[in-house]
Amino acid sequence: MEILDILILGSGPAALCLASELAKQDLKIKGISTKSPNQKWENTYGIWASELEELGLENLLSHRWCKTVSFFGDGENKKGDTPTKHNYDYGLINQEAFQNELLKKCKGIEWLNETATDIKEKNKLSEVICFSGLKIKARLVIDASGHKSNFVKRPVQNEIAQQAAYGIVGKFTSPPVNKEQFVLMDFRPNHLNNEEKLSSPSFLYAMDLGNETFFVEETSLASYPALTQENLKKRLYKRLKSKGIEVSEIFHEENCLFPMNLPLPFKKQFVLGFGGAASMVHPASGYMVGSLLRRAPLLAQKLALFLKEPHLSSLELASKGWEILWPYELTQRHKLYQYGLRRLMSFDESRLRSFFSNFFRLSTNEWVGFLTNTLPLPKLIYVMSKMFINSPLKVKLGMLKLN
Incomplete structure (x- = not known):
């Protein structure tokens, strides 16, 4: 049976970010995923433009705004409607260009359409058993399949706070935000009744996409239990209605739900995680793409070095990987951030x-x-x-x- 250096689980942004860096390292690598890595990503990914500029990837932005604002007033009077100007560029990642760029760099990595059902450590190696019955051996398994991973072990935490959002890309009877404007957070609550004001707060995240098309999203920063999509949708429509705005055409609906305060995984385990599986979502913002791009190169380089030592077991390799991913400083x-979020x-x-x-x-x-x-x-x-x-x-x- 072939023994891989690395087997990657998943085919989303986290998996491809790391795979694209590992592909440079002259290793035997394969990936498995229930979805094809070529299947289009659905969610939108926003990012501060400087995060991509520092990596020379600003060409991956489909939109860029210099008019970036938030609203933190009560909205009851003119002063309450005064925007906080951020004076800092924000962008929307072109998902297709981003995905294609990563896939191009993953040249040589084969993705199998499989689902992992179990992973065992045998004779210093990891053996992945797939739903089809296929068994794959690798010196190291990296789970980059998302926060719902069954294979990355972490401390048990009962109350997992989640960021939830419901959004629409479409056309409206009048503009929900000003021309060429990006609204990071609109917390004005004047469309809510007193009971709603006392429940978990949510804000509007919105942007002008040009051609009279806008993206508006009602977002809950983090709550336990999470706000439902139905609740967020109702709040979004109520917010728009209070401004005399109706939705005239919907091109895309977005539903987001992901944990913000997952405990960090145990460092002594034989599966290494990356992305959501490794608790890499920023607890203060919910963002992760910038972190994936910044942290993947070092991890890939270090793993390639560790793999040159033939005596290291899966447990030893993964433990070394966890130390690179979550050193003292980042921990x-x-x-x-977790304290602040609580x-x-x-x-x-x-x-x-x-x-x-x-x-x-x-x-x-x-x-x-x-x-x-x-x-x-x-x-x-x-x-x-x-x-x-x-x-x-x-x-x-x-x-x-x-x-």
Whole structure:
């Protein structure tokens, strides 16, 4: 039986990001997935333009906005409708171009249309048993199939907070956002009744796509239990109706639901994860693509080095991989973000609006670094301390669990 160096589970953005880097390393690699890696990705992926620019990949943006704003007022008067201007470019990734770019770099990697049902460690190797009965042996298995992975072990946590969103790409009776504008967060609650204001807050994420087409999405930052798609859809239509806007044509509907506070996986296990399976979703923003692109090259290079040592078992290889993926620095940053998320989840919409209004008063480098998880640990601690010191009393009390 052929013994692979690496077998990758999955064929989405995480799997292809890592596979495209591993393909440069002269290794025997295959992938298995229930979906073809050529099957078009459905979800939209937004990103701060600088994250792609730093990697020389800004050509992958289908849209780019310099008019980026948020709304954190109550919307009850003119002052409540004053936008917070971010003065920082945001972009929408061209899914097809992104996928094709990664597939081109994955040249030489064969993907089998299979589903893994079990993985066993035998004689220092990993054996994957597929639904079809096929058995595949590899020195290392990397699960990049998403957060629902059955093979990556992590501490048990009962209350998993999830970010949920319902969105529409379409045409409307009047523009839901201004021309050439991108709205990161519109938290104005004036379309909600008092009962709805007391439930889990949600905000509008919206953009002008040109040609009188817009993308509008009602998003819940994170909540447990998660807001339902029906609830978010109802809120979105209610928000639009309060502005006298109706949906006239729908090109695409988007439903998102993913965990924000998954515990970090155990480092001593014989399967290595990447992407959602490895808890790489940013707990403060829900973003992951920038992190996938930044972290895949180093992991691929290190794994290639480790694989040159023939005596290393699957357990030893995976454990070394986990140390590269989650070193001390990134682990501590993750813990800080998790703490912040837990506190924000306890905030009502008024306190949340106050928090974000204050957050975007940080310097651009500070808030961008926070949202992209690129601040070194000491700087992150400084920024979070600065945020706390400059926060209104009601936010301070919420962060300290005193109110």
